[in-house]
Amino acid sequence: MTALTASDLTEQQRELVRYIVVQGKSPEEAANLAGYHPKSVYRTLRLPAVAAAVSESIQLDLAAVGAPLAYRVAKSLLQDEKVSARVRADLSMKVLDRAGHITPTRKDLVPQQKAFSEMSRDELASFIERNQAEIDKIEGELASRAKDISVQATEPAFLI
Structure with a gap:
């Protein structure tokens, strides 16, 4: 063009x-x-x-x-x-x-984080280690909202 x-x-x-x-x-x-x-x-x-x-x-x-x-x-x-x-x-x-x-402001000085897909295995492990408390908090919130959908075992009712 x-x-x-x-x-x-x-x-x-x-x-x-x-x-x-x-x-x-x-x-x-x-x-x-x-x-x-x-x-x-x-x-x-x-x-x-x-x-x-x-x-x-x-x-x-x-x-x-x-x-x-x-x-x-x-x-x-x-x-x-x-x-x-x-x-x-x-x-x-x-x-x-x-x-x-x-x-530059403090925000400008903070290095931009790589996308997860661009991180190496060691970088991902380091990220998880640095942010474990936040990860645990979010997982706890999600778990508290979860609904049990498993089938309850009941005694079969037999009619005689």
Whole structure:
């Protein structure tokens, strides 16, 4: 399967994408400007090539305009003493997190456990040994919920 590119679009489809993404028009308004019937625009937007072009245009617009603008807004709010300390602290953490500068939490430092199917015999034995108390507790709970379904032996009743 080949990747879809802007060259896969007709000129009319390119205009539709441009009106929606770059100019921020509603789909109905963009359809009218691009020469589509307003009711057919949603069918056109679901075409794989058009949907891919919309997605790609949004990504390019976000990288070129949205991200730098968001950064400048965040930076100005962080520097503005009139903005509450709580908002500035929250924004600081978000900016640092997105930039990859947040110290890992305890949860992040815990190594992820292998799936049981990927563990060796020794690793499984070690896991069982480390978690035996929890295993016993769960087995006890399950046993207490179990119902006896064995057949009770009774004296056969003979009629004479």
